[in-house]
Amino acid sequence: MDATALRPPRLALYLDLIRWNRPAGWLLLLWPTLAALWLAARGFPGWHLVIVFTLGTILMRSAGCCINDVADREFDRHVKRTAQRPVTSGALAPSEALAVGAVLAALAFVLVLTTNALTIAWSFAALGIALAYPYAKRLVAMPQAVLGVAFSFGIPMAYAATRNEVPAEAWWLLAGNLFWVLAYDTEYAMVDRDDDLHIGIQTSALTLGRFDVIGVMAFYAIYLLAWAWLGASAGLGWPYALGLGVAAGQVVWHYGLIRDRSRDGCFRAFRLNHWVGFAVFAGTAADFFLLR
Template sequence: MDRSLLHDRLAQYALLARLNRPIGNFLLLWPTLWALWIAAEGMPDPLVLTVFVLGVLVMRAAGCVINDYADRNVDGHVKRTRARPMATGKVSEREALTLFVVLCLLAFGLVLLMNRLTILLSVVGVVLAATYPFMKRYTHLPQVHLGAAFGWAVPMAFAAQTGTVAQVAWLVFIAAVIWATVYDTQYAMVDRDDDVRIGVKSTAILFGELDRLIIGLLQALMLVTLLVIGRQLDLSWLYFISLLPAAGLFAYQQWLMRTRSREDCFRAFLNNNVFGGIVFVGLVAHFAIYGG
């Protein structure tokens, strides 16, 4: 294979894995970092932190690849996705599946550096990630399934850092599922017209005209869950005060979605990256000053 052809193949694989769109990495990374800092009561073990950051990057890429494989006959009919490599025929089905397997093997190689419980939990994570893209054909709640797939890094992080999965880990997991349902519904609102036309299901379609109200209720539930986590862990004011600007961002997202335009719903979706970062800053500040 000559150099120019190799460069083209690698470029197409990078697009397939969404390396040009890092927002998904951050949305998956923030709950993972929340969990690691809570489990370690501060800075986690360097090896655990490295494995989980790299694991997030690899598994998010794998998730994008299998998502495009699942949607290979659909993406060409959706405005936002019609230029994706599989939709345009630039990457074959065999190439996509091979890349997915390679990425999963890389992730599994990373998790083998962790303890037995983490390795066992990782099997569930792979199943959740691999099945998510197909859920939109059978249920209007694929966003909840995505939340479980993204949030599964939380119990894994606790297992890797402490050797067990504490009760609070499941609260953080619930928060991650609720949050993913919020931002992926906002994301689905961008494609709602196309999805209705081609018969793809989503929470955005299920919620209909009540979309903003239900998202608002989920946002409120997310904030309550974060408050409960703080109370259960007896966190300081530094954590709780971080939830104020976080709540303000949720209000801002509601304002962005007021017209339900594609562009503004997508901006609301992107704004969640800042939300996750603010919560993380609150946790880091607490443990840096007050410790466990």
């Protein structure tokens, strides 16, 4: 039998390429972006912006997966968890994966065009950071920090779309959110520590060494404290504090998952991290709904 006959249909390969069956990735981007929309609008921002930023987040995360898989295809061959990705396994050509990513990014840009000039301008910066991240691990000791900027850039864009300006509050929120990304992506890097060391790429888990667990918890603490301070500055009350408290409770649970550095525990902590972001968003939305 021809080996090509055993390959999955093209649509199945494309869905695998963009991690369609693993929504945790785009949820990690979505919750802080939606929280920023509510904070920027000081309440419900309207269905137009909610739809634009939700669909845009899904599309851009999917496009990022295409770019990342092409950039990392030689590394991914040596990692058991990633060896069967469509580009790495040869089921999809790199050029085809990039074409899929380009179409998805173009669709996201069409959505941005329905906002305002400032948001459109910032979208080019967001795209540039997304393109740079896959190559950061070759140059930067903690490439998760670059990912943190990329995964947090929906925050200033939300302010741009809502207020037609990007105030200091937006950048402080981005800085705080960056530490959340550092926390959960270090957990992710802890899963592949041995493979990454063998391959020779740089990650925060390798850079932190035996201080990785302490580092993850410190990153979580900075994130929660930063968003608590910013929420207090914005006049948010007990619903927001409750959301942060629920997020903090999950962080304590994650410590139990990662403290022995087991692959399964670290991967589970990473995979469930979107619930931390959801708790913060739910607290933000509930605060404006209940107290305004």
